[in-house]
Amino acid sequence: xxxxxxxxxxxxxxxxxxxxxxxxxxxxxxxxxxxxxxxxxxxxxxxxxxxxxxxxxxxxxxxxxxxxxxxxxxxxxxxxxxxxxxxxxxxxxxxxxxxxxxxxxxxxxxxxxxxxxxxxxxxxxxxxxxxxxxxxxxxxxxxxxxxxxxxxxxxxxxxxxxxxxxxxxxxxxxxxxxxxxxxxxxxxxxxxxxxxxxxxxxxxxxxxxxxxxxxxxxxxxx
Amino acid sequence: xxxxxxxxxxxxxxxxxxxxxxxxxxxxxxxxxxxxxxxxxxxxxxxxxxxxxxxxxxxxxxxxxxxxxxxxxxxxxxxxxxxxxxxxxxxxxxxxxxxxxxxxxxxxxxxxxxx
Numbered sequence: 001x002x003x004x005x006x007x008x009x010x011x012x013x014x015x016x017x018x019x020x021x022x023x024x025x026x027x028x029x030x031x032x033x034x035x036x037x038x039x040x041x042x043x044x045x046x047x048x049x050x051x052x053x054x055x056x057x058x059x060x061x062x063x064x065x066x067x068x069x070x071x072x073x074x075x076x077x078x079x080x081x082x083x084x085x086x087x088x089x090x091x092x093x094x095x096x097x098x099x100x101x102x103x104x105x106x107x108x109x110x111x112x113x114x115x116x117x118x119x120x121x122x123x124x125x126x127x128x129x130x131x132x133x134x135x136x137x138x139x140x141x142x143x144x145x146x147x148x149x150x151x152x153x154x155x156x157x158x159x160x161x162x163x164x165x166x167x168x169x170x171x172x173x174x175x176x177x178x179x180x181x182x183x184x185x186x187x188x189x190x191x192x193x194x195x196x197x198x199x200x201x202x203x204x205x206x207x208x209x210x211x212x213x214x215x216x217x218x219x220x221x222x
Numbered sequence: 223x224x225x226x227x228x229x230x231x232x233x234x235x236x237x238x239x240x241x242x243x244x245x246x247x248x249x250x251x252x253x254x255x256x257x258x259x260x261x262x263x264x265x266x267x268x269x270x271x272x273x274x275x276x277x278x279x280x281x282x283x284x285x286x287x288x289x290x291x292x293x294x295x296x297x298x299x300x301x302x303x304x305x306x307x308x309x310x311x312x313x314x315x316x317x318x319x320x321x322x323x324x325x326x327x328x329x330x331x332x333x334x335x336x337x
Contacts, residue, residue, distance in 0.1 A: 001337045005239045005330045009231045009254070094224055125261045126224040129328075154308035155259050155326075188310050190318015 013130055016098035020105065020133025027110035030219040031118065032212075033096075033132055035156060036140035037149070038122030041166040043071045045140060045199040046117055050078035052202075052209055057216055059115040062104040064096040066121060075119075083107045095126035098133060114216050124153040128160075136215060142167040143174060147181040150188045157188040162195065164208060169198035225262060228328070229270035236333050237279040244335065249283040251334035257290045259325040264289070283333070292325030 008014065024031045036042050050059055060081045063072045072084035083104045085096065093100075101118060108116070118134060120127040139160040141149055144167055150157040157163065163185055171178065178196070185192055195211065197204030236252045256262050264287045271285050292305040296312035297319045305325070311318050 001335045003239055003241070003333050003335060005235065005332055007235050007330050009228055009235065009328045009330060012231060012234075093227065097227065129224065129261045151308040154310070155261050158259070158310065158322075186318060188308055190311060190320070 010130070013098045016102050017131040017133040020098055020102055021135075022133075023105065023110065024116070024133060024135065024219075027113070028220050029110050029113050029116050030136075030212075030216040031116040031134045032136045032138055032215070033118045033120055033127075033134035034138045034140060035120045035124070035127045035160070036122060036142075037124050037145060040122070040140045040142040040145065041199050042119055042122070042140050043074055045164065045166060045197075046119060047074055047078060048199050048202055048205065049117070049209070049212070050075065050080050052205065053115065053212065054079065056213070057114040058112055059117060060108050060113045062096075062101060062116065062118045064100070064119060064121045066094075071119065081108060081113075093126075094121055094123045095130050096120050096132055097130050101132045114220060115212065124149065124156045128153075128156040128158075135219065136161045138162050138164060140164045140166055141181070141185075143170055143176045143178065143181070147177050148184055150181070150184040154188045157185055157192070160189070160192070162193045162211060163189075165194055165196045166199055168196050169201045169203060225266040226270040226274065228262060229267060229274045232271065232285070232330060233275050233278050233280055235330050236283070239330075239333055240279055240335065245279065248336040249280045249333050250336050251286050252280065252283050253286045253288065253331040253334070255288045255290050255327045255329045255331055257292065257325040257327040259292050259322070260328045262328060280333075288331070290324050290327045293323040294320045294325075295323050296320050 034042055061075050062083050064085045067086050069084045072082045076082045085100055085104050137160040139156055195208040268285055275281050295302045296317055298317040299315040301312055301314035303313055
């Protein structure tokens with residue numbers, strides 16, 4: 001005997017993600033989900049971003065890692081409140097699921113924040129699958145990775161709203177074809193905005209910061 | 223590997239779909255639809271399901287995975303086609319402004335119960 005079910009497997013995650021989204025809206029917090037491979041420079045990017053935006057906006061960070069608090073310690077030096085989530089407590093997951101983010105945001109006073117940055121676990125596959133209630137998804141790709149990462153991991157580049165191409169200060173030393181990388185990104189996600197920058201030297205940082213400022217202002221205003 | 227979390231969700235949803243008056247009953251098949259663009263590897267999902275379904279109401283069930291192709295529609299020229307690789311550009315007019323009609327599914331369709 002066949003029983004029809006027709007239910008999305010990730011419904012439970014989506015329900016909690018929508019609750020997170022409602023909370024961010026109620027408290028006028030612009031929430032971004034930052035994803036990448038390990039070693040793309042996410043933490044350096046976020047350190048500099050927090051420092052640069054600190055005079056204008058109040059930001060908080062949720063840091064997801066399988067283990068260690070190394071990134072959280074680095075980001076906390078910016079003065080922003082940081083909550084570390086180690087997914088080994090949740091079975092060593094390769095991504096942050098919505099319920100994990102929900103318990104992390106319980107530890108913030110959301111009324112005191114304009115921006116919440118969620119630094120996802122370093123992985124270009126699984127985090128793309130899980131909605132966590134964010135306003136925007138950001139993928140960080142560095143020029144020390146292959147040009148063809150976007151076509152190797154298309155779901156990630158398809159679901160993200162913007163891409164950051166990091167470590168451009170290294171281009172003179174690398175045999176890296178940045179035009180090919182950009183073409184691959186646009187092959188997967190036509191028209192996707194790309195911010196080419198160096199988190200280390202802060203070259204090219206303004207476009208990225210302006211995108212964040214606009215997002216925050218839209219959310220605060222709304 | 224996030225297939226374990228997905229397997230646990232499948233087990234929960236399938237177990238909840240068994241009518242209470244029929245329990246205990248052998249669930250023979252759980253049919254799911256997995257889009258080719260969802261980040262799920264069927265072999266991993268099968269393995270996780272087998273391990274995680276032990277001692278649950280769906281122990282012994284087989285996962286029947288229907289893979290759904292990635293189908294796109296061009297918003298500029300309305301052309302519709304099945305993608306065979308990660309090239310999300312209209313094969314007819316080369317526009318990048320396309321929408322995915324299928325390929326990201328992760329749905330439970332039905333459960334088959336022994337009668």
